[in-house]
Structures are given as C-alpha cells and as structure tokens.
Amino acid sequence: xxxxxxxxxxxxxxxSLVGCSKKNFDGDYNADIDLSKIMASTxxxxxxxxxxSSQSFDGAYTAEVDIADYICDAIQSSIEDTLGSSDYExxxxxxxxxxLELSDGEFTLSIDGQTTSDNxxxxxxxxxxxxxxxxxxxEISSEPSLSGMTLDEVLEAAGYSSIWETMGYESKEEFIxxxxxxxxxxxxxxxxxxxxxxxxxxVTLKGVGADGSDGWxxxxxxxxxxxxxxxxxxxxDEDTEISFVRDDSVNMASVIQDAIASSQGSSNYExxxxxxxxxxxxxxxxxxxxxxxxxxxxxxFETYINDNIESYIVSIIEKGLASNPDVExxxxxEVLEAAGYSSVWEAIGYESKEAYVEEYMANFSISDFEEKDSGEYEIDGDSITLKDVDAxxxxxxxxxxxxxxxxxxxxxxxxxxxxxxxxxxxxxxxxEE
Numbered sequence: 049x050x051x052x053x054x055x056x057x058x059x060x061x062x063x064s065l066v067g068c069s070k071k072n073f074d075g076d077y078n079a080d081i082d083l084s085k086i087m088a089s090t091x092x093x094x095x096x097x098x099x100x101s102s103q104s105f106d107g108a109y110t111a112e113v114d115i116a117d118y119i120c121d122a123i124q125s126s127i128e129d130t131l132g133s134s135d136y137e138x139x140x141x142x143x144x145x146x147x148l149e150l151s152d153g154e155f156t157l158s159i160d161g162q163t164t165s166d167n168x169x170x171x172x173x174x175x176x177x178x179x180x181x182x183x184x185x186x187e188i189s190s191e192p193s194l195s196g197m198t199l200d201e202v203l204e205a206a207g208y209s210s211i212w213e214t215m216g217y218e219s220k221e222e223f224i225x226x227x228x229x230x231x232x233x234x235x236x237x238x239x240x241x242x243x244x245x246x247x248x249x250x251v252t253l254k255g256v257g258a259d260g261s262d263g264w265x266x267x268x269x270x271x272x273x274x275x276x277x278x279x280x281x282x283x284x285d286e287d288t289e290i291s292f293v294r295d296d297s298v299n300m301a302s303v304i305q306d307a308i309a310s311s312q313g314s315s316n317y318e319x320x321x322x323x324x325x326x327x328x329x330x331x332x333x334x335x336x337x338x339x340x341x342x343x344x345x346x347x348x349f350e351t352y353i354n355d356n357i358e359s360y361i362v363s364i365i366e367k368g369l370a371s372n373p374d375v376e377x378x379x380x381x382e383v384l385e386a387a388g389y390s391s392v393w394e395a396i397g398y399e400s401k402e403a404y405v406e407e408y409m410a411n412f413s414i415s416d417f418e419e420k421d422s423g424e425y426e427i428d429g430d431s432i433t434l435k436d437v438d439a440x441x442x443x444x445x446x447x448x449x450x451x452x453x454x455x456x457x458x459x460x461x462x463x464x465x466x467x468x469x470x471x472x473x474x475x476x477x478x479x480e481e
Contacts, residue, residue: 049123051249053384063286068368071427071429071430071451073331073425073427073432073451073456074331074332074333075330075331075477075478076328076329076330076477076478077328077329077330077331077475077476077477077478078326078327078328078329078475078476078478079322079326079327079328079329079473079474079475079476080320080325080326080327081322081324081325081326081327081460081471081473082323082324083323083325083462084319084321084322084323084352086462086469086471087323087462088319091319091353092315092360093397094411095357095360095408096408099148105150105244105246105251105273105303106150106151106152106267106301106388107149107150107294107295107299108148108149108294108295109147109148109149109150109273109292109293109294109295110145110146110147110148110292110293110295111145111146111147111148111291111292111293112143112144112145112146113143113144113146113279113288113290114141114142114143114144115126115143115144115258116138116140116141116142116171116461119142119168119171120138123172124179127180128183131183131184131187132183132187132190133183133186134179134182134183134186135182135186136175136178136179136182136183138175138179139174139175140170140171140174140175141167141171141404142167142168142171142407143164143167144159144160144167144236145159145160145164146158146159146165146290146292146310147159147160147165147275148253148292150244150251153240153243153244153245154241154242154243154244155238155242155243155244155253156239156240156241157240157241157253157256158237158238158239158240159236159237159238159239160236161236161237161238162236164236165228165236168228168236169224169228172224172227172228173224175218176220176223176224176227177211177220181199181211181212184199184202184211184214185199188202198387199211203367206352210283215383221246240255240256240344242254242255242256242405243255244263244321245263248270249267249269250263250265250267251266251268251273252264252266252267252269253265253266257278264277266292271293271294271299272291272292272293272294273291273292274289274290274291274292275289275290276289276290277290280367294457300375300383300384300386300387300388300393301387301388301389303369303372303374303375303387304365304368304369304383304384304387304389304395305395306368306372307364307365307367307368307369307372307430308364308365308366308368308395309394310368310371311364311365311368312364314366314367315358315360315363315364316363316367317356317359317363317364318428319352319356319360320355320356321351321352321355322348323349323352324342324344324345324348325340325345325348325349325417326340326341326344326345326481327339327340327341327473328340328341328477329456329475331425331432334424334425334426335422335423335424335425336422336423336424336425336434337420337421337422338419338420338421338422338434338437339419339420339421340417340418340419340420342414342415342416342417342418342419343414346412346414346416346417349409349412349417350405350409353405353408354401354405357401357404357405357408358392358401361392362380362392365392365395366380369383380392421437421438422429423435423436423437429454430451431448431449431450431451432449432451432456433446433447433448433449434446434447434448434449449475454476454477455474455475455476455477456474456475456477457472457473457474457475458473458475459471459472459473460473
C-alpha cells in the first residue's frame, strides 16, 4: 500500500507540474492578410490618367479669312486705270477657307483652293455689273457733251446694247469667265504640314510663321484656336486675327476628358478579387522573427490592379457621360469612336492597359512592402507577447497574440498604407512533417 501511495503521489505531482508549465508555441506560422477591401479607396486616390486627361486638341478646324477688300482694290486698280474711277461700295465677302487638322502631334494647314475659287466667282458676279455701271456713269457725268443723258441713252447712241459690248463681250457672264481665266483653283491651293506642340491651352505649329520664330501659336478657348497672322502681302493687317473653329458640333474628346474630371475618385465600381500580403512568423525558444513576403505582395498588387483597372476606368467615364445630354443614348464605344480613340487607354493618354499598369507599378518596389523584425517573446497562459515589435504599425510596442485552436490571433493597423483602421490577423501554424 505504501508503494502504491508513493506511485500515486508521484503521478499527481507530475500532472500538476505539466498543468503549470507554459504552452509550447514554438513553430512556423503564416498569415495571409487581404488588403483589397481596406485598400481600394487608397488605390483609387493614387491613380492618375496621364497627359490626355488634360485638354485634347486633336481634330479638324476651319478658319475663314475675308480678302474682299484686297480683291476690290486689285480689281479697281486694273480697271480704273483704263476706264475711270468709281465711288461704288463693293458688297459681300470673299472668304478663303483655311483648314487645320491636328492628330497625334502632327498638323496639316491648308487652303481650300476650289472653294476659294468658287467664292471669288460669286463675289465678282455679285458686284461687277453695278461697279461697271458706276464707272461708266462717272465718265458720262464728267463729259459736258453728254450732260443730261443716261447710260442707256449713251450706249444706244453709240450702237451698243450693253456695257459689256463696249469692252468686247456679249454678256456679263462672258466677261467674268474671261476675267477668271487669269485665276485657277490651283492658284489658291496651299498646304503645309509638320509637328505641333502643346503647352496648357496653347498649340504651336512648328515651322509656320516668320523665319527664326518658334512657330505659330494658337490659343484654345471653347473649341476655337485663335492666333494672329501676317497678311500684309494682301494689304491686310500684319496682325490679322485668325480663329479656327472645331468642325465637330460636339468635341467628343473634351466630353470624355470632362467626364473623367467630374467622376474621378467617385466611381461606384466595386473592386473584385483579393490583395494578399503574406506575413511569416517564426517562434523558437523565446525568440521571434516576423517578416512580410514583399515579392509576393508586390506581385499580388500588380495582379489586383491588372484585374480591376479597366473596369474601374470604364465606370468613371460612363458615370461622367451619364449626365451629359450631348451623348445621350450613345454607348461608351460610340463616344470613344466619335472622339477618335480606339480604346479607353488612348482616352487617358496610354497605348494599352499594359502600358498603364507598367507606369503605375513603376511607383512601387519590393522595398515598399518589406517589413522584418526580431526579438524576444513571453508567454502568459493563452497569450504570447512579441516584445518591442517594429513591424506594421507597432513602432517598438509589444504585440500580444492570443492562442486559439492552434493559431495565433491579433490585429494590425495599416495607417502607413493610408488605412486608419484595425485589421484582424490570424497566424496559422504550419503542420509539422
């Protein structure tokens, strides 16, 4: 009995010692923290939309230069030297249409020769007869022998049925046709091309203007490009203001840029998928080491951006377009096509999604996600305290984790990532082989 009692007492003491001993937390643990939900707004705030998110100048423009006064002076000089003077006031306009096309840094500036020629003919046709009548009447009034006679009476007395016969023509139309033989549509044709540069609301056509200048600068306002041009060769002011008006009734490129500006950061798009940051914790004989797998985190970040960025940008543009009556009933694809864009990426200044993601990810590196620390840990019942932790938001504080069914649970605050809220974290113990 005494031996049995001794054995029983020994067993009780051993069980008591086991119950009072500290738990053994040593081992390797992994925690996968999904930052996708808490980081979505921070990521959206960091996205930018390249150079094309500013004003787009590409498109076709037309300017109209009225050279009526110059032509009037030229005609009067050639006729009045022979027939006499007149105080007739020429009416109407003689418009020279200048066309400007801007596309991808290249410009073409031209004059529509055929339209100019047609306008020239109309201007002459509308004015030449009353002008010639005025010339003849002036000559009659200055001749005493013809005093009191009308033009028709003078013509009849001279054996002419019209003023045109006096100059050897059967009709006004024949006179105009002969006069216009001195001109041809090709005389008015002119074209130059080159590169253009932009700076804020200014477009500069390189190589246009006086020798040695930086080019012809046009200022943009309300879909109109305005600059001054030296037209002194046409006896027109040196600093004649020329205004190129965009041919589009609606500038779809500007519509898209306005849509982006109005909705950026306020999209209702729900980002999908996960953005995992893997944490690794090692415990061994009172010592801990903790680290983030930075390479994997960076790769996961790029995948998360790749999977969501196009849908996010589309949602921004569509939200902005929804409030614009000019594009009511049009799909995004139709608006992009009307604006001359082949994709949403061109609309924000990029060749492709890959180009956008590459530029965006260039702002980040593995070092941005690296976290590593080590030190001592203490155990108190079901809790383990990592001493003086510098990882995450701890900044030298102790970090207490709670043991729960083989795992260690705690929380972190990712304020350094722009998210000021606690995130639960669970370290799962690796199974021993």
